[in-house]
Amino acid sequence: MARRARLPRASRTVLRPPASVGRSVPRLEGLDKVTGRALYVDDLRVPGVLHGRTVRSTIARGRIKRVRLDPAFDWSGVVVADHRDIPGENLVALIEDDQPLLAAEEIHHAEEPILLLAHEDPERVEAATRAVRIEYEPLEPVLTIEDSLARKAPLYRDDNVFKNILIERGDVERGLAGSDLVIEGEYRCGHQEQLYIENNGMIAERTPDGGLLVRGSLQCPYYVHKALVRAFALPPDKVRIVQTVTGGGFGGKEEYPSMIGGHAALLAWKSGRPVKIVYDRLEDIAATTKRHPAAIKLRTGVRRDGTLVANAIDIVMDGGAYVTLSPVVLSRGAIHAAGPYRCPNVSIRARAVATNTPPNGAFRGFGAPQTQFAVECHMDRIAAALGLDPLELRRRNAYRLGDVTPTGQVLRESVGALEALETAARRARWAERRARHERENRDNEARERPAGLGGAAAGRRRGETSRNGAGPRANGRRLRRGIGLALAYHGAGFTGSGEVKLGSIAALDLSHDGRPRILSASTEIGQGTTTMFAQLVAETLGVPADFVAVETPDTGLVPDSGPTVASRTCMVVGGLLEKCARAMRERLELFAERPIRDARDFQRIARRFLAERGPLRFERGYEKPPEIEWDDDRYRGDAYGVFSYGCCVVEVEVDLDTGETRVLRTIATADIGKAIHPILAAGQIEGGTVQGLGYGLLEEVRWKDGRVWNHQLTNYIIPTSMDASPIEVVIVELPYSRGPFGAKGVGELPMDAPAPAIVAAIAHATGARIDEIPVTPERLLEGLRDGARRDGSRSSPGSRRGGKRS
Amino acid sequence: MxxxxxxxxxxxxxxxxxxxxxxxxxxxxxxxxxxxxxxxxxxxxxxxxxxxxxxxxxxxxxxxxxxxxxxxxxxLDRGGRPSALQRAFIDLGAAQCGICTPGMLVTAAELLRHARGRVPSEEEVREALAGNLCRCTGYQKIVDAVRAAARGASRDGAAGTSGARAPGRSRAGTARAKRSRTARTKRSRRRG
Structure with missing residues (x-):
């Protein structure tokens, strides 16, 4: 568990309540969540509600010839809406206006919404969906990155590329030519489903003033707001979006709720009745966004001592059928693609391409888990080629203060790469465990040879090993153990000029009963926003966290503090709230002509202020720190205000005959500047780490003709409590001067390192270096068959160490 | 009826x-x-x-x-107050988004009742909870909370589950649930 923050002795003696920041106060909505009182969207009872359903395309590409409602079905009471019913523009407004709310004629991907139905009875509307007949004129779909690049069919402009990015530093070709050794590698990762346990859902209703009220499970109320204003041609103040208690998001409820909200609103608009659309698991997995698949090539030049000299990186991501968020996912992926390592010559070429698959979207990490998976696997390949310990290779190259990133960003402060790395290695007892696994694997291998003859002696020796608790127990199984690590970094906040363009605003006012009230659009989706915000404000005001009220994200009440994404909530929005709280404290103390003593005192002063002076409200908007510069056109400058750093060490046991991998132990370290709430922060790190384990080992979206066929929890496997190993978390705190109390981002970082750490551990255990995740048993067995050959084929001649496995 | x-x-x-x-x-x-x-x-x-x-x-x-x-x-509460288990879930960060929490609590309550005051091992807790998926926590804090509640309960001399009463006769639903959980466990083993 995380280091438990202790109060400094001095602060116990001053006349103020115990500090909030750094303490793990009970989460504010915790009691509601453990008693079943927390109401999620599907729990809301709305009188007269209709249940909405979506009729979707069954083909991946083509044209709609005809939509017919089966006359044999009783359509009475069924509300039917299609694209012609949309009062405004038929689009889901996001980055580019290319995605329709409902397909009109052209079909660009399977599961594309075509028709909406609603009825009081959920069973009737379900039956109605089966009574819709859609005739298509199918066209050959483009379903893979390769086919898209080969322009098998024109999907987007003339090259099928949504976005091109080129990042260059130094002279890569010269750097490669001057290196002692050039290592090449190609890595692939597939889709990953966010798999929040609460499926997507929204409830929409018309308001008496001619507007819309939409409530639901979402991360970004103002995204939905923006989309509905356009789709319904309404003035902004006539559209109100309210977040309900949200059962997980992980990026999966960043942009898609605009689609569902639009659909529910359209049915409500047409019927005049409230309409609820709650997806079931099948529809949620089949139709909503996933992590972008990627193919990444690296060509890296190193000196014999392991110093990185040049890195040429090529990234292609599958964006799916519409632009949606792909340009920014690609951008974050590209910026992180060289890993947290200094290298004087880097070129990163990145492309997001169009295919006829459902648009891929935001998922924790946002492009960076893909590219850092590749670079971390590649670092291990380099270490093997040089005969270096993977830890040592990273130690020699990891960012230090003053180093420069590929975009030319100088790392001025809070660079915890080495601390994260060394702390993890120490905690894992890296060298000792590594040597032990190698020794035991050798012993096991030696023992298995005579064991094949069925000798009793072999059995006895196995028994001895088990009793000593040393090494994998055989029981006739051929087991190998290994340890692997990966280092990662993650920029906090929007990329480049994103925060400036967003111009987030957060506010703090006084509630009528004289308590501070937080007003922001940043959502609580499980990560602890509510509690963490309350702590930041409470600390500044000198009151306990549970004295602070946090308003529901409701576009009718709160300013636009930007989306709840990009590891920005604490650092950026929390920072604004801290400023608001400081201003409020100054104002009230000026009014009282003395310092605020405690919560009761605060309330007394606040009430007096409200009675004598009226309402009190402070708003603060994002201000770009003067030292941050970014050039959008040249992709140069400070891509992020600051980076967080994390290291993951994993020990695995592999069954050579079945290809199964069991994770035995996981260590995750994270330099996040400051843990405002150590338990919540550790919870983010643990949860992200297990999602990363799933990404590396289990989670595979399988496709057939452009449709997901394993759209069930029965066959899309996420880690259970038995797949996840015990996790040890160590939080490293190198404060960031611009973050509230030194805090940086924490949400996404833990997603970056686990998958490559697993691949490394498997390689250490078996000698098979698998370049594609997830490492399913099938993939691993294939790798075991030709592991050594594949490993050798990609590095320069003479670079391999004879017989060296891993 | x-x-x-x-x-x-x-x-x-x-x-x-x-x-x-x-x-x-x-x-x-x-x-x-x-x-x-x-x-x-x-x-x-x-x-x-x-x-x-x-x-x-x-x-x-x-x-x-x-x-x-x-x-x-x-x-699961004890006369309107959260049980030791519920309290541990709050205090130790075992509930994040909260959507899996009701099911987790119910499953953990059964485990604690069967443990009869003994603190189950980490492996036992993980095995008992293998049929309950959580996407937020990575399970560690849930496992910790269940064991902490067991420790608290063994001190108080009562399991933190007032609603959960003595085991009854086996019913079809139970058998089905057991099957389902066994299947899940097997599956997770199969897939690594």
Whole structure:
């Protein structure tokens, strides 16, 4: 568990309540969540509600010839809406206006919404969906990155590329030519489903003033707001979006709720009745966004001592059928693609391409888990080629203060790469465990040879090993153990000029009963926003966290503090709230002509202020720190205000005959500047780490003709409590001067390192270096068959160490 | 008309016999604490205690609970105050988004009752919870909270589960739930 923050002795003696920041106060909505009182969207009872359903395309590409409602079905009471019913523009407004709310004629991907139905009875509307007949004129779909690049069919402009990015530093070709050794590698990762346990859902209703009220499970109320204003041609103040208690998001409820909200609103608009659309698991997995698949090539030049000299990186991501968020996912992926390592010559070429698959979207990490998976696997390949310990290779190259990133960003402060790395290695007892696994694997291998003859002696020796608790127990199984690590970094906040363009605003006012009230659009989706915000404000005001009220994200009440994404909530929005709280404290103390003593005192002063002076409200908007510069056109400058750093060490046991991998132990370290709430922060790190384990080992979206066929929890496997190993978390705190109390981002970082750490551990255990995740048993067995050959084929001649496995 | 005991009180519902217990609880008994995550017995979000045993209420037709005792998350508190288990979930960060929490609590309550004051090992807790999926926590804090509650309960001399009563006779729903959980465990083993 995380280091438990202790109060400094001095602060116990001053006349103020115990500090909030750094303490793990009970989460504010915790009691509601453990008693079943927390109401999620599907729990809301709305009188007269209709249940909405979506009729979707069954083909991946083509044209709609005809939509017919089966006359044999009783359509009475069924509300039917299609694209012609949309009062405004038929689009889901996001980055580019290319995605329709409902397909009109052209079909660009399977599961594309075509028709909406609603009825009081959920069973009737379900039956109605089966009574819709859609005739298509199918066209050959483009379903893979390769086919898209080969322009098998024109999907987007003339090259099928949504976005091109080129990042260059130094002279890569010269750097490669001057290196002692050039290592090449190609890595692939597939889709990953966010798999929040609460499926997507929204409830929409018309308001008496001619507007819309939409409530639901979402991360970004103002995204939905923006989309509905356009789709319904309404003035902004006539559209109100309210977040309900949200059962997980992980990026999966960043942009898609605009689609569902639009659909529910359209049915409500047409019927005049409230309409609820709650997806079931099948529809949620089949139709909503996933992590972008990627193919990444690296060509890296190193000196014999392991110093990185040049890195040429090529990234292609599958964006799916519409632009949606792909340009920014690609951008974050590209910026992180060289890993947290200094290298004087880097070129990163990145492309997001169009295919006829459902648009891929935001998922924790946002492009960076893909590219850092590749670079971390590649670092291990380099270490093997040089005969270096993977830890040592990273130690020699990891960012230090003053180093420069590929975009030319100088790392001025809070660079915890080495601390994260060394702390993890120490905690894992890296060298000792590594040597032990190698020794035991050798012993096991030696023992298995005579064991094949069925000798009793072999059995006895196995028994001895088990009793000593040393090494994998055989029981006739051929087991190998290994340890692997990966280092990662993650920029906090929007990329480049994103925060400036967003111009987030957060506010703090006084509630009528004289308590501070937080007003922001940043959502609580499980990560602890509510509690963490309350702590930041409470600390500044000198009151306990549970004295602070946090308003529901409701576009009718709160300013636009930007989306709840990009590891920005604490650092950026929390920072604004801290400023608001400081201003409020100054104002009230000026009014009282003395310092605020405690919560009761605060309330007394606040009430007096409200009675004598009226309402009190402070708003603060994002201000770009003067030292941050970014050039959008040249992709140069400070891509992020600051980076967080994390290291993951994993020990695995592999069954050579079945290809199964069991994770035995996981260590995750994270330099996040400051843990405002150590338990919540550790919870983010643990949860992200297990999602990363799933990404590396289990989670595979399988496709057939452009449709997901394993759209069930029965066959899309996420880690259970038995797949996840015990996790040890160590939080490293190198404060960031611009973050509230030194805090940086924490949400996404833990997603970056686990998958490559697993691949490394498997390689250490078996000698098979698998370049594609997830490492399913099938993939691993294939790798075991030709592991050594594949490993050798990609590095320069003479670079391999004879017989060296891993 | 189907009669059963819900969170310690007699309850009658007039619903189709094959209606899912999950929907009866949420719609007809106005207890929305029990959640639906997958509708096929994989995620465990809809777990309730049926005669003291955890079942997936999405797999149980209500006719099977006739005369049985059902405990949902709403019945886990101790006279309006959170149980030791619920308290541990809050204090140790075992509930994040909260959607899996009701099912986790119910499953953990059964485990603690069977442990009879003994603190189950980390492996035992992980095995018991293997039929309940959580996407937020990575499970560590849930495991820690269950064990902390067991330690607290062993000190207090009572399991933190007032609603969960003595084990009853085995019912079809229980068997099905067990099957489902075994299947899940097997599956997770199979896939590594």
């Amino acid at each position: 189907i009669e059963f005991v819900l969170n310690g009180r007699g309850r009658r519902v007039r619903v189709p016999p094959m209606k899912r217990l999950l929907d009866v609880l949420r719609e007809d008994c106005s207890l929305p604490g029990t959640k639906e995550g997958c509708g096929e017995g994989e995620c465990g979000a809809c777990s309730v205690l049926l005669d003291g045993r955890t079942v997936c209420s999405c797999l149980v037709p209500v006719v099977q609970v006739r005369g049985a005792r059902v405990v949902t998350v709403e019945g």
